Amino acid sequence: RHILLLNVSFREDASLFEKKKALGGKCERIKNIVQESSVTWQDGFIELVETNDLFGNSAEKIAEAIVAAVESGNA
Structure with missing residues (x-):
């Protein structure tokens, strides 16, 4: 048996265009x-x-966070 551990980090300074491109179809689902x-x-x-949440959470969780921010006036 083998265990593979990955430590993934994301560029926090990625542009909106780069984030949308990297998300691909997930962006459309969101x-x-x-x-x-x-x-x-x-x-x-x-x-x-947050970038880590954007790529680490499901489209549903991300959409919920966006809707909550918009409805609370934080958007």
Whole structure:
């Protein structure tokens, strides 16, 4: 048996374009889930989420965080 351990880190200074490109289809899923909550999508919403969370959490969790931020006026 072998165990592989990876320590992944993300560039915090990545641009919005780079984040969207790296997320690929996940970005579209996040957008769709946010829109299902009757929130008008803005690409800048991606910037509301910490980079580690953006790539480490599910699209559903990310969308929930974005909707909560928008509804609380923090967006």
